[in-house]
Amino acid sequence: MLSLDQLLQILGECSGDEQVTAQGEDVLDREFDALGYDSLVLLETSAQLKHRHDIDIPEDVIRDLKTPRAVLEYVNVPASRD
Amino acid sequence: MDTPAPHHPPPARRLVFTFPGQGAQHARMAAGLYGTCEAFTATMDHAFALLPGGAALREGWLAQTPPARFDDITCAQPLLYAVDVALGTMLTGAGLRPDALLGHSVGELAAATLAGVFTFDDGLRYLSEYVAVYRHAPPGGMLAVAAGPDEVDAHLLPGVVIGAVNAPRQVLLSAPEPALTRMETALRRAGLTCARARAAQPFHHPVMRDVAAARAGALTRLPLRAPHTTLYSARTGRELDDGTATDWRFWLGQPAEPVLFGPALRRLLSGGPHVLVEAGPGQSLTSLARRTPEVARGDSAAVALLPARAGAPEADVASVRAALERLAAPHGLSPAPSPRL
Structure with a gap:
């Protein structure tokens, strides 16, 4: 299981924020574009998820995941990938 | 009151x-x-x-x-x-x-x-x-790297320069080919995340x-x-x-x-x-x-x-x-x- 806080922590670190700026449930459905996370940050996030949590999100998949909720659902509900 | x-x-x-x-x-x-x-x-x-x-x-x-x-x-x-x-x-x-x-x-x-x-x-x-x-x-281009200038500096191959500093963890490298492709391979091997920018020339390169x-x-x-x-x-x-x-x-x-x-x-x-x-x-x-x-x-x-x-x-x-x-x-x-x- 990956929690929202863990995901936001990684996103913050990958984008170079010293503090995690995006917090709380209200960011769940905000698009990464609107949070300032561009495609390079998302690629780096996918690399860090693999490295730290052994979670594999292929590059072409993470490109299509637009919100934190979409990432968490992809990661935490493997059945939905069938 | x-x-x-x-x-x-x-x-x-x-x-x-x-x-x-x-x-x-x-x-x-x-x-x-x-x-x-x-x-x-x-x-x-x-x-x-x-x-x-x-x-x-x-x-x-x-x-x-x-x-x-x-x-x-x-x-x-x-x-x-x-x-x-x-x-x-x-x-x-x-x-x-x-x-x-x-x-x-x-x-x-x-x-x-x-x-x-x-x-x-x-x-x-x-x-x-x-x-x-x-x-x-010369044909070449730019490569976005999810890392700061200091971290990237240690990896730079001859002929490759930092062409842009965009954010604390985003730089653009610039180089003619084939140096740019070699750089991309080396960075990926070192575990750094990178992506080609849409450019066909090595802008901001000497x-x-x-x-x-x-x-x-x-x-x-x-x-x-x-x-x-x-x-x-x-x-x-x-x-x-x-x-x-x-x-x-x-x-x-x-x-x-x-x-x-x-x-x-x-x-x-x-x-x-x-x-x-x-x-x-x-x-x-x-x-x-x-x-x-x-x-x-x-x-x-x-x-x-x-x-x-x-x-x-x-x-x-x-x-x-x-x-x-x-x-x-x-x-x-x-x-x-x-x-x-």
């Missing part, structure tokens, strides 16, 4: 237009405004009338499937310059008066045009001469100095005037003084010098609350701005005029309308700015 806290009105936010450069171009960028917004359309048509091969550029811009050479300097740079200036002109025409301007790479030429350093006609002439010179650059030197005199030094609006430079990382702005050596040197957009943005934001409006295709600069502590905390704000990626023409219009509505509120502009869409 509690004394009510004295009411401090929020400090006025300074309005800044930002202009993206190479890499931000995409098929039909901002084309939804063409034929819909009068000021935007007139500026684009003026550019196509003056640029050599203007008709072909227009066709390539409007094509659903862009030409193969769309990311090449010959196509991308004149179109980016024209679209950036057309959007900036649309905003000023709608009644927005920027307090400062900041552009990334070729976007700095658009910022200088809006600041009155050179006219749009002179900018178009410079750009066509510039394209005629730098199209002779090799550009040799390219220009081999064609000395091919670039006309057109009249320059001191900026009438504060101009921040992504070349120097700070506000541009009049002496530098009116020195052609400064402008001619840009293709060979690194872009310090990240440091320039941080310096600008450190001066107080700002509203940044990205006047160009995509949202790359807005994305960089949203990651700064000033914008993340809400002291400053970043608004993109256009959608993050290519979409239907109506999406461009809807996006500009929404951005202008957002801008009308903090500036108390009455009536709300209208670009006559």
Whole structure:
């Protein structure tokens, strides 16, 4: 299981924020574009998820995941990938 | 009894237009405004009338499937310059008066045009001469890396330089081929995340100095005037003084010098609350701005005029309308700015 806080922590670190700026449930459905996370940050996030949590999100998949909720659902509900 | 806290009105936010450069171009960028917004359309048509091969550029811009050479300097740079200036002109025409301007790479030429350093006609002439010179650059490109300059520095192979510092953890490397491909392989092997930027030449690399030197005199030094609006430079990382702005050596040197957009943005934001409006295709600069502590905390704000990626023409219009509505509120502009869409 990956929690929202863990995901936001990684996103913050990958984008170079010293503090995690995006917090709380209200960011769940905000698009990464609107949070300032561009495609390079998302690629780096996918690399860090693999490295730290052994979670594999292929590059072409993470490109299509637009919100934190979409990432968490992809990661935490493997059945939905069938 | 509690004394009510004295009411401090929020400090006025300074309005800044930002202009993206190479890499931000995409098929039909901002084309939804063409034929819909009068000021935007007139500026684009003026550019196509003056640029050599203007008709072909227009066709390539409007094509659903862009030409193969769309990311090449010959196509991308004149179109980016024209679209950036057309959007900036649309905003000023709608009644927005920027307090400062900041552009990334070729976007700095658009910022200088809006600041009155050179006219749009002179900018178009410079750009066509510039394209005629730098199209002779060796094939190469730029590579975005999710790391800071110090971390990347340790990995640099011979012939590869840091071409742009965009954010604490985003740099663009620049190199001719095959050095760039070798660099990409080495970085991936070292576990760094990287992605090719949409560029076919090694911009902001010292090799550009040799390219220009081999064609000395091919670039006309057109009249320059001191900026009438504060101009921040992504070349120097700070506000541009009049002496530098009116020195052609400064402008001619840009293709060979690194872009310090990240440091320039941080310096600008450190001066107080700002509203940044990205006047160009995509949202790359807005994305960089949203990651700064000033914008993340809400002291400053970043608004993109256009959608993050290519979409239907109506999406461009809807996006500009929404951005202008957002801008009308903090500036108390009455009536709300209208670009006559």
